[in-house]
Amino acid sequence: MSEATPRQFVAVLDFGAQYGQLIARRVRDLHVYSEIVPCDIPADELAAMGPSALILSGGPASVYAEDAPTVDSAIFELGLPVLGFCYGHQTMAVALGGEVAHSEVGEYGPATIVRDGESALFAGTPEEQTVWMSHRDAVSRVPEGFVVTSHTDVCPVASMECAERKLFSTQFHPEVRHTEHGRTLLENFLFGVCGLEATWTMDNIIDEKVAEIRALVGDRKVILGLSGGVDSSVVAALVHRAIGDQLTCVFVNHGMLRKGEPEMVEEVFRDQFQVPLVHVHAEQRYERLLAGVTEPEEKRRRIGSEFWKVFFDEAQRIGGVEMLAQGTIYPDIIESGARKTGGKASTIKSHHNLIPFPEGVHFDLIEPLDHFFKDEVRELGVALGLPDRMVYRQPFPGPGLAIRIIGEVTSEKLEVLKSADAIVREELDAYNERLFEETGERNSEHSCWQYFAVLPDIRSVGVMGDERTYARPVIVRAVESSDAMTADWAKLPYDVLGKISSRIVAEVPGVNRVVYDVTPKPPATIEWE
Template structure:
């Protein structure tokens, strides 16, 4: 992402590394994450406007502690350090870091000095978020101590002349009551940046970037109908129009009405070459009698690429393959783009089984965006809300939400039951949004769906004994899918969902609710 203003977050293994970058972007300044041990020459080549040194779990005196190139402090770029970043700044520049007898974890009260550029416009006493057992005991020469706690003599320090600032606490977390003001002071008052990184400017920049790179060539995209691929399609459509071919492979395993929604949007609202591949029957034959979930995944994945490349080979002049890779994919795979270093593509990209003699250049226009930024981009590009706010959905689709073999009867039951679950919990989330003003409030359901197990149970319906199928409801609260807790849905919501499924979906006589968190369970069942 070409940006005239760029804040680099040097990551030393912090649990809040991504959060720092997000908070900077929330203030409309572009930020990227790079490795904390990047050479100063690499950092300088990226032409940053400012640097932020993240926290980290290590002690600066540990044998394997992350190191920083001391020349980074000589680049003349403003630097702000948090926690480990605070300590490594101090130790590198001649200060002292000591192991304290009493650590600080969670909320702590700091008292600040009246003169502090970083803490300007914040109270003299305020609550911050700490997480440390080491602390700076003596600031380096040239630094002024600007705040302290009972356990931490140097809770923050600054050197105006060299534009170096640091805090032992974490301004990036919401628990630090004036954290946003502190970040704002650094970005705008100290660094002199402008809050110019907006969705409108981002769309313009990305569209121009795609046009320049593609030129007169054609681009092909595997369109799933999910958020990421849909936003990539909308971006490319604005950039190159009908020279984009969107290949939508309908394996018959999508949720109810989704194929029709995807076709309507991308064949009528966007000027692209939309190819709807009806592969339902081919998938049904391949999956007949297959019980093992990994075998299902293998069959579905292999057939997907066969279907996709059959279209690609019929489409002339295709040079580029567009993909919906987003920034967390890059970060979590260890692919950190730094000046002078080759970026790696996350591992599953390398597993695309290109047929012999077939190759494409890769376009990943979302590879430096977080998920909620992707959603904002989608809205800016005119995508409807039911696409932009669509919850995660596995590539193999409903095949891995049907426990056991997949057949037409089970698919019909699950599609109908799942549609009821989504309709009711969509409405539940919307009610919470109206009450709280937050799209993802504390008790919003993050992901929710129905599962069809390979069992039957006895029931009584209309004074008759039934031997029908149970449906399992799964609903979780999460922010990133790394961990998840089962959603504490109101009893009346659960009761209404259960009543509707049993009344409206033939062959179902029981509804159960999965109340297992991740870990120990996963969100999906297979």
């Protein structure tokens, strides 16, 4: 747990759940802070963290499997309110003396539960309601002191509770949108049962983080590698609010950003925020570095290695730097440090070992966003005054356009791709805005989540102005997704595709054909390289 963790917080014990991060996010959506911890954390270690309540996640294992993840049963003696979902429901039953059996019939997807009597967890919800199930094992006998609070035709214990000890559990998943009253159940647990307050707001978060950063940094100098991306931009704005000119941002311009982005970085941080900014024009350096390189992983390696060389050269020129700020966010440390082994999450690891410090050089690391999810980082950016075009910037690979150019990267290809990509983004930005005006939702299921142009290493025959051409095609990629784990190609109207195509061919010299990628992920990836 971070030093600035609020006193009021919910610990989510992770049993390897598909929805583990989602649970934590749903709690935070209700303005209560939450953190994910390993399911096998010892009760005394958990108590030392000072949680206000516990949630036990689901998981893929059977509670009776030889390598099934277990929970320290002493956590139920800490006097804390506990809410278990799915596997968490079953492991609570077994840990407290109940039984779980393998059902002949499983439940997967929507199911109708019927309430059995009154329950604080179900307050304000109908007697019958649709929930989301995903199980074959089920509780067959509740522990002593527990009562059944709902059932389905298949599952006799869809939920149970020991209200006196504030122990509640459900076989279904309240955290997913498909459970129609799931948000109400979470509200009932957090505010009705636990008596928590919805105090985790952006204004409070900024005040707490500013105080934490000031205490951590003291009078030391801090350096930050600013890319123009969401995470590094929010870190820059936050750290600068805390320590002012003790922070220097280094913007390494490798020449492979999208059209207009270097200018945006200058405008926002130098002009709007008055942040000390070093803009390193390394475009020619990278052009020489990538000459003749066609293999995508080699492009990535060279671009990443060269960034750190340029960055540490600048740090040496600045002098006196003792700390390095980074835009590491919560999913980064969960996914890279909390490996799932047998359904358990291991201890989160430091990111220090990912930074190739030169021999004899070491900076203390400051990662003020390391317990924030991406959507929270964006909210924080808005609250700090960053412009929407930066806060809601699409995902963009670190190597930039180099991996959207198939084959060798040249200045001529970069110019073509930057111009074509700008048109794609301009037209689909407008398309998304029209959808928002029609639906009132930014995340309409029909809107584009990510969209860009790709330049393949081929030419094609065309006819322009009654003359034969032999020029480059451009590939347009537009996908619908929420988390990039899976994605489907965007079903764009023909008139939108037609306008994109006609504009690119008319406005971008050297292009005579536009094609649209209609492959989902999987089997494809979102990026081409």
